[in-house]
Amino acid sequence: MDSTATDRFDTDRFEASRNRLASLAYRLLGSAADAEDAVQDAFLHWQAADRQRIKVPEAWLTKVVTNLCLDRLRSARARRERTVGAWLPEPLLDGDPMLGPADTFEQRESVSLAVLTLMERLSPHERAVYLLSEAFTYSHGEIAGILDITESASQQHLHRARRRITAARRAGDEVDPTFARRIVEEFLIAASSGHTERLVTLLTDDATAISDGAGLTETLLQYDTPQRIAAVARAGFAPAPAKRRLAGGTPAVHYALVNGAPAILFVVGDQVVGAVGFDITSGKIATVRGIAAPTRLVRLTAAWRQHERDTPLMAQW
Numbered sequence: 001m002d003s004t005a006t007d008r009f010d011t012d013r014f015e016a017s018r019n020r021l022a023s024l025a026y027r028l029l030g031s032a033a034d035a036e037d038a039v040q041d042a043f044l045h046w047q048a049a050d051r052q053r054i055k056v057p058e059a060w061l062t063k064v065v066t067n068l069c070l071d072r073l074r075s076a077r078a079r080r081e082r083t084v085g086a087w088l089p090e091p092l093l094d095g096d097p098m099l100g101p102a103d104t105f106e107q108r109e110s111v112s113l114a115v116l117t118l119m120e121r122l123s124p125h126e127r128a129v130y131l132l133s134e135a136f137t138y139s140h141g142e143i144a145g146i147l148d149i150t151e152s153a154s155q156q157h158l159h160r161a162r163r164r165i166t167a168a169r170r171a172g173d174e175v176d177p178t179f180a181r182r183i184v185e186e187f188l189i190a191a192s193s194g195h196t197e198r199l200v201t202l203l204t205d206d207a208t209a210i211s212d213g214a215g216l217t218e219t220l221l222q223y224d225t226p227q228r229i230a231a232v233a234r235a236g237f238a239p240a241p242a243k244r245r246l247a248g249g250t251p252a253v254h255y256a257l258v259n260g261a262p263a264i265l266f267v268v269g270d271q272v273v274g275a276v277g278f279d280i281t282s283g284k285i286a287t288v289r290g291i292a293a294p295t296r297l298v299r300l301t302a303a304w305r306q307h308e309r310d311t312p313l314m315a316q317w
Contacts, residue, residue: 010051014043017058019097020136021065023111026098027131028069030089030116032299035098038068062136063146066128073124088212088220088289089116090296091275093303094257101135102260105174110135113259113289114279118165129154130161170287175280180262181255184278187285188253188264188313191230191237199230204284209233214246214274215293229288236290239317247273253314256307258300265304266292266317272301 018039025035042064054060091113092099102108109115110131119127128147132138133154138146140154147154183202190198203226211221223229244250251266251273258265258277266274275297279287291297 010046013057014046014061017061019100020058021061022098023100024062024131024136025065025069026092027110027116027119027135028066028127029072030087030119032090032092032096032098033295034072035069038065038072041068059142059145062132066132066146070124070128073127087120088210088291088296089113089259091258091263091277091291091300093300093307094260095307096299096303099259106134108174108260111259112261112279113277114169114261114287115165116259118168121164121168122161123157125149126157126161126164129157130165133158170279170281175262177262179283180278180280183280183283183285184255184262184264185313187233187278188237191233192239192314192317194234194238196227196230196234199233200226202285203229204281204286207284207286207288209288209290211236211290212293212296215295233288244317251317252312253317254310254312256304264313265300267304267312270301270305272297272304275300 021039021042022035025038026032029035029038042061045064045068046061049060051057092111099111100107102111119130122130125147129143132143132146133140140151140158143149143154144151149157187199187202189195190202205226207224207226207229209223209229209232213221223232247266247268248271249268251268254265254267256263256265256275258275261277261279263275263277265272266276273294274290274292277289277291278285
């Protein structure tokens with residue numbers, strides 16, 4: 001095989017792993033854009049490596065991507081952004097290959113906005129061990145090789161990660177899709193029509209809400225009582241000319257699944273200008289996340305443009 005054919009063969013081997021590597025990087029970083037950068041950096045490492053000596057390309061590439069992501073998590077810039085609280089995971093539309101694998105409950109949960117946010121409570125190594133074990137079913141021996149740690153250390157990291165996530169995670173199983181859509185529609189109707197009392201009844205007693213302020217604030221906006229959330233939702237969802245100007249037009253409001261959870265999207269033309277995601281527990285809304293910073297909606301918008309549209313919940317907001 002000549003050098004050109006060899007390079008093409010090796011490129012094909014990398015491309016066969018690209019989606020899996022991107023899924024791992026997205027779970028580690030919570031950002032599709034950063035995940036794509038990490039995978040591209042891994043490709044450059046792959047091209048520069050002596051590939052003839054790499055016995056198991058999948059394992060080698062997993063190790064490279066994992067450690068590139070850990071380097072990003074440890075970087076001064078990443079620590080600064082996440083410390084001040086100006087960070088939410090980047091939302092992805094259901095069906096995005098970065099959300100795979102999604103065969104088990106643990107795999108689907110690991111890519112939810114709730115768990116991606118909880119990952120911030122973990123150290124980089126705890127995060128890596130947790131995801132490699134729970135989402136990608138690597139053994140402790142394999143994880144030890146990827147992270148250059150002992151099997152015992154891998155087991156300890158996983159134990160701590162599970163404990164921290166379990167302590168912070170709200171109890172609840174996967175929600176019936178029909179019920180999830182109905183409760184989100186009720187929330188939208190109540191919020192846009194100003195029915196505060198109805199909003200309160202849709203929320204759990206310990207409900208929380210968080211918003212990136214459309215990227216206009218340095219820190220996240222957080223609310224932690226049903227009454228306060230209802231008041232903010234009523235004010236935020238009420239249509240107004242100033243909001244339409246900020247959005248660049250009159251949005252249509254669509255129901256969608258984002259990171260496996262129910263959400264509503266505000267869409268102007270073919271541009272998603274806002275996403276509101278919901279966590280539902282025990283038949284009520286436990287968490288509301290509002291994301292409207294344009295940089296967080298780039299990949300979601302690209303996927304939406306390829307998405308089969310249904311009838312909007314509101315044709316004109």
